[in-house]
Amino acid sequence: MSSLMFYSLAFFLCSCFTLSNGASDPNSIYKSFLQCLPAQSSKPDPSISTIVYGSVTNSSSYTAVLQAYIKNSRLNTTSTPKPAVIITPTKESHVQAAVLCARKLGVQIKIRSGGHDYEGISYISSEKNFVVLDMFNFRTVNVNIATETAVVEGGAQLGELYYRIWEKSKVHGFPAGIQYSVNWNEGDPKPEQNYLNQSRVLYKFMTEYVSKNPRGAFLNYRDLDIGVMKGTGKSGYNSGKVYGEKYFMGNFDRLAKVKTAVDPGNFFRNEQSIPVIPGSKSRKMTTLN
Numbered sequence: 001m002s003s004l005m006f007y008s009l010a011f012f013l014c015s016c017f018t019l020s021n022g023a024s025d026p027n028s029i030y031k032s033f034l035q036c037l038p039a040q041s042s043k044p045d046p047s048i049s050t051i052v053y054g055s056v057t058n059s060s061s062y063t064a065v066l067q068a069y070i071k072n073s074r075l076n077t078t079s080t081p082k083p084a085v086i087i088t089p090t091k092e093s094h095v096q097a098a099v100l101c102a103r104k105l106g107v108q109i110k111i112r113s114g115g116h117d118y119e120g121i122s123y124i125s126s127e128k129n130f131v132v133l134d135m136f137n138f139r140t141v142n143v144n145i146a147t148e149t150a151v152v153e154g155g156a157q158l159g160e161l162y163y164r165i166w167e168k169s170k171v172h173g174f175p176a177g178i179q180y181s182v183n184w185n186e187g188d189p190k191p192e193q194n195y196l197n198q199s200r201v202l203y204k205f206m207t208e209y210v211s212k213n214p215r216g217a218f219l220n221y222r223d224l225d226i227g228v229m230k231g232t233g234k235s236g237y238n239s240g241k242v243y244g245e246k247y248f249m250g251n252f253d254r255l256a257k258v259k260t261a262v263d264p265g266n267f268f269r270n271e272q273s274i275p276v277i278p279g280s281k282s283r284k285m286t287t288l289n
């Protein structure tokens with residue numbers, strides 16, 4: 001090994017060590033992001049530091065941004081796991097920079113669009129360090145009545161979609177959002193436990209009347225009770241198969257192949273994401289049957 005190569009390798013290892021070591025508490029992660037984001041932008045972008053919120057440095061705006069899209073009161077308590085940093089991109093290059101920095105710093109990235117996930121996994125995590133990429137600034141709704149289509153950005157809320165459709169047509173609509181929801185006071189574990197138990201009793205009671213062999217579940221009604229990803233490799237895959245086959249049935253295998261081809265390191269992950277097939281390291285897209 002040439003000495004130049006040795007020093008380059010040593011420098012690379014040192015940088016990784018510093019980053020992963022430095023990124024162990026929320027404030028260091030915040031500072032590392034502030035440093036990293038401009039470096040990932042192709043052009044100088046003075047606005048980039050204004051899209052980063054840290055729980056220590058700008059705690060009141062951090063809390064306001066975090067709570068704005070927590071739709072489930074059960075997940076808005078002092079003991080709810082909180083992201084070290086929230087990034088609120090206003091343009092696509094901010095998204096790219098945030099993803100690259102999360103990868104570089106070795107922290108999990110959660111992406112929040114509307115925050116309506118029933119288990120809140122767009123803004124909480126079972127991992128110690130995580131950041132939230134909050135897409136609420138991307139909320140354009142374009143309705144085309146001639147083609148009866150609408151293009152809706154991820155951060156838009158249903159009310160905005162209904163409104164934009166109503167502006168253009170009195171006969172078109174989009175069926176969604178009719179739900180029964182319960183609320184309880186923040187920080188009071190008793191009613192929470194009571195409501196959760198009632199849901200579980202109803203779930204058990206209804207089991208014999210719903211699909212069997214295979215037993216299915218609707219992904220939009222996320223339910224961590226049907227299983228979560230545990231560990232990596234074989235155990236990650238086996239645990240992912242449990243909920244994956246319920247949500248996606250015969251498509252689960254295809255999704256796992258795609259996941260393995262495009263994200264073999266499982267960078268984009270959550271408690272119920274598609275697992276990587278163990279032992280396959282190829283980054284090439286293969287033909288999917």
Ligand SMILES: Cc1cc2nc3c(=O)[nH]c(=O)nc-3n(C[C@H](O)[C@H](O)[C@H](O)COP(=O)(O)OP(=O)(O)OC[C@H]3O[C@@H](n4cnc5c(N)ncnc54)[C@H](O)[C@@H]3O)c2cc1C
Pocket residue numbers: 071110111112113114115116117118120121122135154175176177178179181220221222270
């Ligand atoms: C009151 C209420 C009414 C509802 N009504 C309906 C209904 O009528 N029909 C129906 O089908 N469902 C309904 N749902 C369920 C809802 O559609 C799902 O929870 C859906 O996931 C919400 O989207 P979101 O963008 O708000 O989710 P989020 O909570 O923001 O995200 C959900 C998941 O997707 C990931 N994610 C979010 N954005 C991105 C992105 N840009 N790129 C990659 N990953 C991303 C998140 O990390 C998370 O894992 C309802 C939910 C609620 C709370």
